[in-house]
Amino acid sequence: MDWFTAPGYWLGRLVFQRALAGVYVFAFVGAALQFRALIGAHGMLPVPRYVRYVPFRHAPSLFQLRYSDGLFAGCAWAGAALSAALVLGAGDLVPLGAAMGMWAVLWLLYLSIVNVGQTWYSFGWESLLLEVGFLAVFLGNARAGPPVLVLWLLRWVLFRVEFGAGLIKMRGDACWRRLTCLYYHHETQPMPGPLSWFFHHLPKPLHRVECAANHVTQLAVPVLLFTPQPVASYAAGIMVATQLWLVFSGNFAWLNWITITVALSAVDFTGLAGPPPAAASRGAPVWYVVLVCAVTVLVLVLSRHPVANMISRRQVMNRSFDSLHLVNTYGAFGTVGRIRDEVVVEGTSDRVPLENGDWREYGFKGKPGELRRMPRQFAPYHLRLDWLMWFAALSPGYARDWFGPFVERLLAGDRDTLRLLRHNPFPDAPPRFVRARLYRYRFTTWRELRETGAWWHRRPLREYMPPTRLAGAADSEPE
Structure with a gap:
């Protein structure tokens, strides 16, 4: 044959x-x-x-x-x-x-x-x-x-x-x-x-x-x-x-x-x-x-x-x-975005979640966050949470099913969830509140990179998710 x-x-x-x-x-x-x-x-x-x-x-x-x-x-x-x-x-x-x-x-x-x-x-x-x-x-x-x-x-x-x-x-x-x-x-x-x-x-x-x-x-x-x-x-x-x-x-x-x-x-x-x-x-x-x-x-x-x-x-x-x-x-990028928005997730241990309180930012492995951190190479490894966070920034509808459970696990200090992150700002005990804010990101210019060492520039846009805590947590805490 x-x-x-x-x-x-x-x-x-x-x-x-x-x-x-x-x-x-x-x-x-x-x-x-x-x-x-x-x-x-x-x-x-x-x-x-x-x-x-x-x-x-x-x-x-x-x-x-x-x-x-x-x-x-x-x-x-x-x-x-x-x-x-x-x-x-x-x-x-x-x-x-x-x-x-x-x-x-x-x-x-x-x-x-x-x-x-x-x-x-x-x-x-x-x-x-x-x-x-x-x-x-x-x-x-x-x-x-x-x-x-x-x-x-x-x-x-x-x-x-x-x-x-x-x-x-x-x-x-x-x-x-x-x-x-x-x-x-x-x-x-x-x-x-x-x-x-x-x-x-x-x-x-x-x-x-x-x-x-x-x-x-x-x-x-x-x-x-x-x-x-x-x-x-x-x-x-x-x-x-x-x-x-x-x-x-x-x-x-x-x-x-x-x-x-x-x-x-x-x-x-x-x-x-x-x-x-x-x-x-x-x-x-x-x-x-x-x-x-x-x-x-x-x-x-x-x-x-x-x-x-x-x-x-x-x-x-x-x-x-x-x-x-x-x-x-198959297909990819039938539409190309002109701007980049990012969801920044923060937590605080303050009893009252004030706007200017002690909010600490969670760091992701691949998605942009810290301004001075140069983007890393991860492919062909697939960081699934980081990819879905990009979609979440495009529209909350893309994150409707999983973003709430994600926040709940941060509030509970879930170890498996925290392993998906690069940086946990609450290593000793989980935060009382978690919130999410939307920022507009852009790459810095050559001049900005030389002067500041930052790869990204960002400015706040609006609240993505208000301060949230676990249900019943307030009743369980001592005065």
């Missing part, structure tokens, strides 16, 4: 699988370290409460059958360990069926997490990891040649990621058509990185070049993925370079890294790899051929909804059309 495999892509498959397993490591470790405060049994949006109201068919998950924090932690750490083993090449040391089983377990475990993760797992890169992870199950291992159909399906994913993002920009904010969006984006993006300040201060003509290059990369280059080599490799290389530019300019969890991973699957490494191993040139088992063909038909059938969405004038971003996240639609 020479038509079924492409032995020359054996090195490309190896690179793709190792990189994808690395992304899985970050996803599972992040879940293990953050879930208790976010979705644990006593978290802000507890899984047990969620699964009581959402049926299995709408959110298939192992945790629909049984949930405990210990079980969740075990699944997350098991996923991290299995991912690390695949990074080290464990999938090539076992029979083909066993390797497929290992990738299937990863996909099932992460699907179980995403489908009960609620708001905390509503990002497009969750679905992207699941879609790509599902295809990885059928990509085989060193004991069989890379199946051509799956390689084409991976290019189909990459095309939708890039082309969908390009369309949503052209249909969305007018600044993309005017080539001015990057006048603002580096400053207003969800979580700036250590170089974002410098990117923001690039000359405006260069920002316009950035915008134009983005349109070319997302609207023209993806079509070249379906052309013969070496053109397809050049197209993938351009996408990799563009994604690395985004890696340096901001923190987008693993979105850029998984896009790079999928792009690498389209690169022809034949010139570097030499002849394929003998095992990769052998014919594929009949059951494997049948299974891959069936999956290909399934993906093509499920693609009708994403395609209809892409060509629609009412295109939406980051939507799953099936509960297994098999084929999804």
